[in-house]
Amino acid sequence: xxxxxxxxxxxxxxxxxGVKQMIVTGELAAGARLPVEKELAARLGVSRGSLREGVRxxxxxxxxxxxxxxxxxxxxxxxxxxxxPVRFLAExxxxxxxxxxxxxxxxxxxxxxGRAALRITGAELDRAEEILAALDGPVDGGDPDHAAAxxxxxxxxxxxxxxxxxxxxxxxxxxxxxxxxxxxxxRAIEEEGAGRATHHEHRAILAALRSGDPEAARLRMGVHLxxxxxxxxxxxxxxxxxxxAQ
Numbered sequence: 001x002x003x004x005x006x007x008x009x010x011x012x013x014x015x016x017x018g019v020k021q022m023i024v025t026g027e028l029a030a031g032a033r034l035p036v037e038k039e040l041a042a043r044l045g046v047s048r049g050s051l052r053e054g055v056r057x058x059x060x061x062x063x064x065x066x067x068x069x070x071x072x073x074x075x076x077x078x079x080x081x082x083x084x085p086v087r088f089l090a091e092x093x094x095x096x097x098x099x100x101x102x103x104x105x106x107x108x109x110x111x112x113x114g115r116a117a118l119r120i121t122g123a124e125l126d127r128a129e130e131i132l133a134a135l136d137g138p139v140d141g142g143d144p145d146h147a148a149a150x151x152x153x154x155x156x157x158x159x160x161x162x163x164x165x166x167x168x169x170x171x172x173x174x175x176x177x178x179x180x181x182x183x184x185x186x187r188a189i190e191e192e193g194a195g196r197a198t199h200h201e202h203r204a205i206l207a208a209l210r211s212g213d214p215e216a217a218r219l220r221m222g223v224h225l226x227x228x229x230x231x232x233x234x235x236x237x238x239x240x241x242x243x244x245a246q
Contacts, residue, residue: 011046015054018044079171099232105176106225113221114214116163
């Protein structure tokens with residue numbers, strides 16, 4: 001396979017496309033070592049400098065990794081790593097766009113909850129219960145640790161995303177949940193009763209998962225995440241919440 005630059009693509013693009021094609025066709029499997037530089041450059045019809053640029057680009061996107069003294073290898077190609085550019089994009093979003101990110105998160109997590117209701121294991125249900133049980137006392141007692149509650153929130157949603165059984169869906173949810181965490185933490189501090197309401201919503205989601213009812217799980221998750229979305233959309237001027245005092 002020799003891919004000569006036809007003038008419409010840069011040589012770096014030729015390298016990226018060529019290596020991707022080798023992976024797609026199965027010539028290079030996950031964990032495989034790339035051919036030596038001289039051989040691969042000749043095969044793709046590019047200079048060694050362009051080859052290095054293309055390899056760097058594929059390394060930044062999580063497709064390749066360089067091991068000191070061993071060469072360049074295809075990564076495990078796990079979705080979490082390959083979707084790292086999406087995380088970068090989410091982090092670059094303006095504060096006023098957080099409601100849009102939350103809306104996308106809601107769509108994804110509603111489906112994840114429905115899938116999880118049909119697939120979640122006893123061990124995963126126990127883990128979700130453990131996470132929520134640790135907050136029962138502080139939340140009902142009116143003296144929650146907001147930072148700890150947010151960590152528990154992330155952990156609870158991760159259990160559900162993992163139980164959905166779709167690694168790509170799980171990775172996308174993780175990216176979006178992490179981007180809105182600061183705003184959700186500020187909502188818990190700013191809105192009277194928001195922390196308690198969130199905890200009760202989590203309890204309702206868990207009950208739907210225990211019952212194995214996908215529609216109930218979707219409904220409970222949708223209601224839960226819509227509250228945050230409305231909070232973000234309603235902030236005056238679309239400004240980001242201030243950082244809570246440490």
